[in-house]
Amino acid sequence: MIDIALSNDPARARHGANSGQPLTRHDGPLKVTGRATYAADQRPEGLLHAALATATISRGRVVFLDVAAAKAQPGVVAVMTPADKPAIFVNPDVHDQPFNFCFQALQDDKVRYAGQPIAVVIAETLEAATEGAALLAPVYESLPPRAHLDAAESYTPPYVGIGHPAIAEKGDVEAGLKGAARAIDVTYETPAQYHNAMEPHVVVAAFEGGKLVVDTPTQGLAMTRARLAQIFALPPADVLVRSPFLGGGFGAKGLLSGPIVLGVMAAKMAGRPVKLVMTRTQLYGPFGHRQPTRQRLRLGVDGEGRLTALAHHAKIATSSFDDFYEGAADASHTLYASPAIRTSHEAVRLDTGTPLFMRAPGEASGSIALESAIDEIAAAAGIDPLQFRLLNYAETEPISGKPFSSKALRECFAQGAKAFGWAGRPLAPRQMRDKDGLLVGWGVGVATFPAVMFQGTARAVLKADGSGAVEATVHDMGQGALTAMAQIGADALALPLEKFELRSGTSESPDAGLAGGSGHTATAGLAIHNAGADALAKLAEIATQDPQSPLYGAGNAGLIARDGRLLRRDDETRGEPYAAILARAGLAEIVGEGSGAANADLQKQYAMHAHGAVFAEVKVDPDLGMVRASRIVGAFAAGRIINPRLVQSQYFGGMIWGLSFALHEEAVIDRRTGRIVNANLGEYYVPTNADVPPMQALLIEEHDPFVNALGIKGVGEIGVTGTAGAVANAVWHAMGVRPQRFPIRPEALM
Numbered sequence: 001m002i003d004i005a006l007s008n009d010p011a012r013a014r015h016g017a018n019s020g021q022p023l024t025r026h027d028g029p030l031k032v033t034g035r036a037t038y039a040a041d042q043r044p045e046g047l048l049h050a051a052l053a054t055a056t057i058s059r060g061r062v063v064f065l066d067v068a069a070a071k072a073q074p075g076v077v078a079v080m081t082p083a084d085k086p087a088i089f090v091n092p093d094v095h096d097q098p099f100n101f102c103f104q105a106l107q108d109d110k111v112r113y114a115g116q117p118i119a120v121v122i123a124e125t126l127e128a129a130t131e132g133a134a135l136l137a138p139v140y141e142s143l144p145p146r147a148h149l150d151a152a153e154s155y156t157p158p159y160v161g162i163g164h165p166a167i168a169e170k171g172d173v174e175a176g177l178k179g180a181a182r183a184i185d186v187t188y189e190t191p192a193q194y195h196n197a198m199e200p201h202v203v204v205a206a207f208e209g210g211k212l213v214v215d216t217p218t219q220g221l222a223m224t225r226a227r228l229a230q231i232f233a234l235p236p237a238d239v240l241v242r243s244p245f246l247g248g249g250f251g252a253k254g255l256l257s258g259p260i261v262l263g264v265m266a267a268k269m270a271g272r273p274v275k276l277v278m279t280r281t282q283l284y285g286p287f288g289h290r291q292p293t294r295q296r297l298r299l300g301v302d303g304e305g306r307l308t309a310l311a312h313h314a315k316i317a318t319s320s321f322d323d324f325y326e327g328a329a330d331a332s333h334t335l336y337a338s339p340a341i342r343t344s345h346e347a348v349r350l351d352t353g354t355p356l357f358m359r360a361p362g363e364a365s366g367s368i369a370l371e372s373a374i375d376e377i378a379a380a381a382g383i384d385p386l387q388f389r390l391l392n393y394a395e396t397e398p399i400s401g402k403p404f405s406s407k408a409l410r411e412c413f414a415q416g417a418k419a420f421g422w423a424g425r426p427l428a429p430r431q432m433r434d435k436d437g438l439l440v441g442w443g444v445g446v447a448t449f450p451a452v453m454f455q456g457t458a459r460a461v462l463k464a465d466g467s468g469a470v471e472a473t474v475h476d477m478g479q480g481a482l483t484a485m486a487q488i489g490a491d492a493l494a495l496p497l498e499k500f501e502l503r504s505g506t507s508e509s510p511d512a513g514l515a516g517g518s519g520h521t522a523t524a525g526l527a528i529h530n531a532g533a534d535a536l537a538k539l540a541e542i543a544t545q546d547p548q549s550p551l552y553g554a555g556n557a558g559l560i561a562r563d564g565r566l567l568r569r570d571d572e573t574r575g576e577p578y579a580a581i582l583a584r585a586g587l588a589e590i591v592g593e594g595s596g597a598a599n600a601d602l603q604k605q606y607a608m609h610a611h612g613a614v615f616a617e618v619k620v621d622p623d624l625g626m627v628r629a630s631r632i633v634g635a636f637a638a639g640r641i642i643n644p645r646l647v648q649s650q651y652f653g654g655m656i657w658g659l660s661f662a663l664h665e666e667a668v669i670d671r672r673t674g675r676i677v678n679a680n681l682g683e684y685y686v687p688t689n690a691d692v693p694p695m696q697a698l699l700i701e702e703h704d705p706f707v708n709a710l711g712i713k714g715v716g717e718i719g720v721t722g723t724a725g726a727v728a729n730a731v732w733h734a735m736g737v738r739p740q741r742f743p744i745r746p747e748a749l750m
């Protein structure tokens with residue numbers, strides 16, 4: 001195989017001119033002018049509208065639905081209930097693959113959680129469907145719900161996260177605590193949280209001559225197609241899923257959920273296309289959420305402030321009918337050096353929808369507790385919290401002992417502290433006031449997130465006119481994937497962006513993997529890179545064997561691909577455009593294939609994580625306990641950055657999520673009914689512009705030769721971690737009261 005580089009500079013051999021540029025979003029103009037079509041914009045011929053009826057109890061049975069009343073509503077076409085529904089071909093109560101979670105598709109009369117769909121009304125208009133759903137007036141047989149962490153007997157979960165052991169241990173934690181000069185034993189609680197993206201969950205489904213066409217926003221086109229094919233017993237080739245744009249995903253749109261299946265069932269039942277758009281309130285239930293946690297941390301330090309033991313125990317919740325467990329305590333595997341570490345989890349089954357992936361699942365909840373505890377013990381030891389973190393810096397991954405593939409956290413600390421102005425921070429709390437008499441506090445938190453990769457494939461095409469394209473299921477939920485992947489794709493073919501096209505948005509493209517786990521750019525990017533390299537290799541093969549080419553016989557010397565031309569590496573003045581090579585060979589195009597996945601051997605050898613340091617300043621009213629963040633500075637190192645503008649925007653978004661975790665967000669559950677009392681965007685608080693302080697996100701350079709060929713780690717979720725802890729620690733520094741329950745309420749600080 002001929003060696004083709006993108007540059008004679010070894011550091012840039014794999015990176016062309018487009019990567020690293022702070023380009024604006026490619027799809028920005030389409031979105032701001034309303035020309036981007038989202039799933040709910042689809043209006044196929046003969047469209048019907050569906051509305052869900054959802055349970056208002058959280059545990060029990062539906063004993064009566066007034067189907068006759070609903071059917072009598074003018075415009076209603078059909079009413080789908082457990083007694084009257086089309087067949088599906090999987091058992092929705094069976095979780096047989098890691099990502100095949102159980103779902104509710106009217107399989108029985110059982111109510112498992114408030115907000116569970118119990119019927120679907122299909123009508124000529126949305127108004128008629130909505131009215132029909134209201135007329136069903138369900139009668140229930142209700143049982144007392146299990147609605148909080150102490151409401152059921154706990155057990156050790158079979159695994160946490162995506163298959164990690166629930167208990168992990170190294171060294172002797174109890175001995176470490178016993179021998180410590182100082183020790184703390186602290187507990188923190190975090191609430192249930194629900195993702196509620198700007199674009200709700202939507203499905204428009206149509207059976208067109210035996211084929212199923214589904215418009216639904218998804219972070220995983222190929223998985224959605226495969227699951228729908230399974231559920232409706234169709235060959236995958238007869239299922240088309242379209243998702244060109246998403247108005248946010250955050251994990252909720254990663255896996256196919258029950259209501260989307262119901263929309264497809266409705267189309268089958270009616271024999272016409274059906275649109276089902278969830279209301280805001282309906283998003284609090286069947287689409288997953290972040291589970292509540294109670295976390296106990298026991299830490300010990302020696303006389304110098306070095307950790308002697310770190311024990312992190314998390315009590316977490318899952319649903320009554322399925323298994324999903326956030327690895328909240330796993331945050332303690334990565335960050336701090338300690339001779340003894342123990343992480344453990346216990347779970348309870350509650351009457352809620354199954355918690356699922358929600359931006360930094362596990363790491364977010366775990367990080368807020370760990371970073372708070374580290375701050376507490378640093379304060380107990382009389383050491384500056386940043387100094388304490390440097391003192392206990394993990395040179396190797398603490399629990400596994402593996403070296404890090406790269407770790408520029410020290411640089412994050414240094415540059416973040418400098419930008420924030422950390423030096424001179426008083427050690428004791430309640431020392432700083434602003435001109436209005438508000439107490440001012442400074443806190444720091446460490447951010448970390450694993451460098452995850454899935455499996456992805458892509459196809460690259462070089463065309464006779466000298467242009468090129470890549471085809472792959474790239475999912476852009478607002479993070480800028482279409483732009484970043486186009487940068488990688490154009491570089492993979494060594495073309496300027498104007499001569500490059502990224503084809504995406506439907507399940508017909510090669511499966512580039514799930515957009516989740518902050519692993520999309522690494523996975524799909526590597527597949528795209530390899531597909532481009534494959535196409536260029538085929539082109540080079542033709543050129544170097546063609547006596548009419550200036551590249552004839554240059555195979556051993558190697559080539560450089562640049563700006564739509566192949567050049568001899570030993571003499572860059574000799575080369576020719578791609579178009580000339582294709583023309584002489586009489587080819588319309590050359591196709592390359594590529595895949596991207598983690599290198600299992602390197603993963604065994606190295607711990608792969610992104611890191612960051614977040615510094616927050618808060619102001620607290622000493623009399624009323626009202627907290628406002630006034631500044632946040634984050635410094636993040638996440639390997640190679642493809643588009644610094646978009647990455648900065650991801651960090652801002654992540655830090656706002658962290659701020660929300662610390663100060664705003666909570667699904668408030670009524671313990672008597674198991675219902676979420678603030679299941680709407682009016683009372684489920686998230687930060688608005690007025691809550692978000694001036695923020696800085698510093699991109700710290702990091703070269704990682706092991707994580708993958710492109711050196712990409714992932715940036716989507718790390719910003720959530722670290723930030724919540726930094727804000728909580730700043731609140732302590734301002735008020736001298738340690739937040740133990742999140743979000744922090746004014747009354748807790750009084």
Ligand code: MOS
Pocket residue numbers: 219249250251252254357358359360361515516517518
């Ligand atoms: Mo993410 S919570 O893996 O979309």
